[in-house]
Amino acid sequence: MQIAIVGAGIVGAATAYELAADGHQVTLFEQRAAAAEEASFGSAGLLAPALLLPWAVPGVGAGRLWRDPSSPRLARGAASAGLAWRWRWSKAGRSPGMPALLSALDGLGRYSLARTRALAQRFDMDMEASRGTLVLLRRPEDMEPLQPLLQRLREAGEVLQEVDADTARLIEPGLCTDAPLAGALHAPDGQAGNCRLFAQILRHAAQAQGAQFVFGARVQALGRGHAGVQIAGEAAPRRFDAVVLCAGLASAALLRPLGLHLPMAAVNGYSISAPLREDSHAPQGSVIDPLHRITITRQGQRVRVSGGAELGHGGGTPHAPTLQTLYLALSGWFPGGALTSSPQVQVWRGARPTLPDGAPVIGASGHTGLWLNTGHGACGWAQACGSARALADLIADRAPAKDLQPFGMGRF
Structure with missing residues (x-):
């Protein structure tokens, strides 16, 4: 599939790598001039145990x-x-x-830590x-x-x-x-670990798999009725088979015109x-x-x-x-x-x-071809690689190793 990703923080970079590694044609759009320039830039660095992070x-x-x-x-x-x-x-x-959500978050964190370590070993990072x-x-x-x-x-x-x-x-x-x-x-x-450094390494690993990173490109709207993105300054929207939002606060703003409200x-x-x-x-x-x-x-x-x-x-x-x-x-x-x-x-x-319960939104949005991996709060670094792998499995119609139902859009 041709898949667009919005946002090049640690979550977006990890998602781009996992989808490209699965053989998809990935194009990532980032309004900044480089990856990991916002929340991922000054992350506390703690990977585990994530639930003990203030x-x-x-x-x-x-x-x-x-x-x-x-x-x-x-x-x-x-x-x-x-x-x-x-x-x-x-x-x-x-x-x-909350107890059930804490258990789900702990499971996602431990799965993500294992995935992070596996990638670090694979690329000798x-x-x-x-x-x-x-x-x-x-x-x-x-x-x-x-x-x-x-x-x-x-x-x-x-x-x-x-x-x-x-x-x-x-x-x-x-x-x-x-x-x-x-x-x-x-x-x-x-x-x-160094979140920003890891995001940069994942970016290069994704590019080696064929992913394209387009910087200085602000997505101002999402397609209605079809998967696509409208880039600021361009006359026509770009169409894709699927779009994944990993853009933090911008994700909530892009969803509102579609009638989806994330209390982010x-x-x-x-x-x-x-x-x-x-x-x-x-x-x-x-x-x-x-x-x-x-x-x-x-x-x-x-x-x-x-x-x-x-x-x-x-x-x-x-x-x-x-x-x-x-x-x-x-x-x-x-x-x-x-x-x-x-x-x-x-x-x-x-x-x-x-988000007000501290958990991210990962999975389908309810609109055809639009997927979410956003709102990770203080745990973006700790959850990035696991949530990216699980979402890539979901997009490929495979059962993810971690149940993503606790992180669905429907809870809001």
């Missing part, structure tokens, strides 16, 4: 561990729409269906991977709010070990000895990437600070600290308290590990296209 899903850890606010901050420009979306997010966290994830607990009672999630993860086969402070510091020798630490959760199979919001997050200063003082894997909802990951010769969740454009100005919290968390947990005063430090603020 802001992955609503309601996880709410209470004493995840301190207020337990919902995204309302920034300038959020208006009433942002307030309404945040209410839906909080409501979803209390939904009776250096994705600046690091292994092992620690969730740091300042007080013994901080474990209690996580118990329901931990039980589900363990039932699904995740290896999660409760370790004391001394063991946590053996796993991560760079942890500050003066920082309060009662213990930690250790996921030895946890992994992080731009949940803005921050990351600071700093050059490595001293290996023994820096994280060896990934560390999650649940008190401040921050992730610190090692990515090759850099350290990245990520956090924050806000609705609204914020007036185009980064939220200074959030950035200060990121800097303090990095220096507080790993003093001397990164060169935070270097001119090579990169500060990023970007929108994570998020």
Whole structure:
């Protein structure tokens, strides 16, 4: 089939590769000048366990561990729409269906991790991977709010070990000895990597399979009654046998004229990437600070600290308290590990296209030839390769290895 893909983030790049590898003629349209220039650019980097990533899903850890606010901050420009979306997010966290959705998301995450590792091995990729994830607990009672999630993860086969402070510091020798630490959760199979680098490698792998990437091309409309895309500045639409939307927020805008409404919001997050200063003082894997909802990951010769969740454009100005919290968390947990005063430090603020239950939409749209793989929120990197492979199987009329029904459009 001739298939168009809209969006060249990590999800779009993975989808292009899987469809091209299946023998389809793939053309990917991206409004930016390169792949992975938006949410994928400054990803926290955590691949697994994805459900422990702050802001992955609503309601996880709410209470004493995840301190207020337990919902995204309302920034300038959020208006009433942002307030309404945040209410839906909080409501979803209390939904009776959330346990089943968490199980489905965990299954997708583990399937995606296996697919990511298989691709990395196939192409001998250096994705600046690091292994092992620690969730740091300042007080013994901080474990209690996580118990329901931990039980589900363990039932699904995740290896999660409760370790004391001394063991946590053996796993991560760079942890500050003066920082309060009662213990930690250790996921030895946890992994992080450079999302943007992996997306670029997948792009080249897709092109080697015959896929075409068209940059600087904004899709302004989808075909009605047939699969196709209308590119801004072109007089006639381009027709295809199928179209896959992987365009984040633009996906929701393109669907509205077709009568399809995705309650997607731009949940803005921050990351600071700093050059490595001293290996023994820096994280060896990934560390999650649940008190401040921050992730610190090692990515090759850099350290990245990520956090924050806000609705609204914020007036185009980064939220200074959030950035200060990121800097303090990095220096507080790993003093001397990164060169935070270097001119090579990169500060990023970007929108994570998020649906109010924290899960993506993957599968058929209800319109002939139009497919969806979008709205992955904070877990785009963790779910990209698995969702791409599963969708490619669905398009080929094969049963996917993971059931995609929990991620269908019909839930909205």
